[in-house]
Amino acid sequence: MSVTTEEVWDMFIILALLDDHQHQGTRLSVPHGNNQSDHFTAAMQAHNEKIITHGDEELPHACFGCTWLFTMPDGTTHYTEVVVTDGITVGHPSCAYLETVCAVDGCDKPVVYDKSTGKPHKACNDPLHLRMEDARSRSGKSKTQRMKSVKLNDALTASSVDDALPAAVTSSTRIVDPSLLEACPTKDEVPKLKAVFFRKWTNNEQLFICPCGVISGRGTMYHHEAISNVLILFEKMFSLPRARKPHHLIHDSNCNALREVESRQLKFFDGMGMCVDAFHHKTKHKASDRFCQERCDMKTYPELLDEHGKYYFNSSITEQTNVWFGGFHNMCHEMMPVKYDFFLDEVILRRNHATVINLHRQDKQPHHPRLST
Incomplete structure (x- = not known):
């Protein structure tokens, strides 16, 4: 007995929807009169809208892989949280x-x-x-x-x-x-x-990832991975009710992003460090660019370095995660938007579950801190 591709997709969607409704304590209800291909569209759309308004399950994540208690040179103790972002060429057809x-x-x-x-x-x-x-x-x-x-x-x-x-x-x-x-x-x-x-395809998916490997969220870039679009997406995602604005945002083009933040006086980014990841800063950015060297070098921030002066956080986590995420490029290439968003959110959810299990094994104490009111 063989199983068709359509049956595999139906099984994935049904199991994912049932799991989501069980987690919420609700009942999955789908129409019986529509075409088979449309039975779960409304349920998937409702799931997608919940992600948009409340964020991914691990949006409020924290652990000792992405949060660090450190002692400043003046002897005071503080903590810092970091998020890294990058784009990956995965998209769906669009008009x-x-x-x-x-x-x-x-x-x-x-x-x-x-x-x-x-x-x-x-x-x-x-x-x-x-x-x-x-x-x-x-x-x-x-x-x-x-x-x-x-x-x-x-x-x-x-x-x-x-x-x-x-x-x-x-x-x-x-x-x-x-x-x-x-x-x-x-x-x-x-x-x-x-x-x-x-028809065209959307340009890329923008991932926001904690240095420990937990994916905080993603967003679709329809035209270009422009710096302005990245900043808008970041602000929207980390303004959601369950989110906490990190102390540092790391991106491979953050010198340009910081220039835009300062020229447009974007208040949301006040007090936030905006560094270029260690690899791109060393190999892709000019040493003669004083603004980049003085304002966007991770080494200029003591809270990003351990007691030995080495980088505490894995700033290349997006490049590593993109290897996994890019594997869905061909699978998603002809998906319509509702199924596309549902599928990617589900695979991120399940990867996050596996990552959190590994963080527990490493005694990094993954948890969702209570938000201060």
Whole structure:
């Protein structure tokens, strides 16, 4: 007797949902009239929303692997907590454009409808934008070509419209709007039009991990792992009711993050140390960057060093965890958002359970401290 992939997925989802409801003391209820593929969608969505509003189970985690009681040079005793963050390329399909708005970047005109079929185009009534869509639909068969922005050479190959194009358009450039040719004569390049007529994938997952290996949470970056997005996600996650703001945030681009925090005067990060992890600081950041060397070096913070002057915390934990997390890339590549979020939250939950068991064995006393009121 063989078990199908669909049956394995159903078993995983059912067991995970039953385990979650047993933990909450509630009863799992699913509809009976829908398609089999939709039976658990509402239950998974409810689980996902709970994670968004309350955070992962181990969000308030603390132990002697990520928290340290230390003595300052003046003899006073303090404690410090550290969280490390990094992105990993795991994503799910997402819409590249709004169905009712032109897919050309920078154009917000409504799409037009095909007179013969009545179906909507993906471009507005601008002839140049419609030609870009036509080039995309005819260019064929290569997935690599479809995954790129529409370029003029694709249009020339597919449509053979060399004579019909404006004189300003050449085979060495992308399709150019002639009305923009004289808009800025001092610039070297003429503004280029770009369009995405196909679906895209989210850019990456941003993990926030304690140095002991417990994953505090994750967030999906839809476009770029920009510093501003990382800061927003961090603030939202550690502003949840069960969260405690750590004393230090470690990230491989924290020198840029700290510059942004100070330039924008982000109050949430007041008093927080923002260092670059030891590996990237030594190998990827310039010694001539005084700001980075003076403000983002872990060695300049006594609370991050042990009594022998070595690093107390494992600042490379995200790189190590990414090896495990990246293994789900192919599994998640075609998942829809609800199942995608549910699946990743569940595998993180179960990894955290195993990590906490190991921390108990190592006598690091993992626990959830009571929040002060």
